[in-house]
């Protein structure tokens with residue numbers, strides 16, 4: 575009997591130890607690639623992508639799933655891109671079947687491609703500025719949302735309505751930036767894991783908000799129509 579209890583005690587101990595090692599391993603894996611340089615990061619994810627076709631990364635290759643999801647937080651449009659993603663799949667590249675590409679699977683069944691390279695290359699230069707510019711005009715988007723009937727202007731759906739820029743946001747931004755020599759490069763964090771302008775850049779931010787207010791044309795689009803629009 576005592577031997578049995580001793581055995582139980584030891585096996586419990588081993589189990590706890592295994593658990594600690596597992597958690598530790600996961601932590602290492604998750605943070606492993608974050609400090610790599612651009613080329614190393616690209617290789618790291620290229621290897622994961624080239625492991626081949628996979629219908630559900632979440633169930634079949636969960637480590638890769640977590641890595642990719644972490645990486646996608648750096649996508650320039652991660653707010654809309656990553657919203658409602660429940661799984662990832664790997665398919666043959668549509669243009670060249672020798673290569674693979676990764677797809678986002680959303681909770682409403684919509685499948686959308688995403689470039690992992692885009693999440694590695696552009697975080698500093700493009701992502702931060704874009705994120706701060708979007709954050710700055712968020713109150714305008716909210717105001718529009720509050721006073722508009724939320725019906726898709728393309729298909730009349732009332733589900734998953736998003737506020738869309740009729741003239742593309744990118745186009746507005748590049749028009750606005752043309753008039754500036756000193757564009758902010760340093761930002762504070764906003765509450766959505768993105769960026770906001772620093773207090774020192776208040777004047778720049780106000781000018782941008784004013785520019786956006788007078789030039790942006792907004793409309794309601796459902797998620798489906800919005801995605802098909804952006805792919806054109």
Ligand SMILES: [Zn+2]
Pocket residue numbers: 726727728729730731795796797798799800
């Ligand atoms: Zn629609």
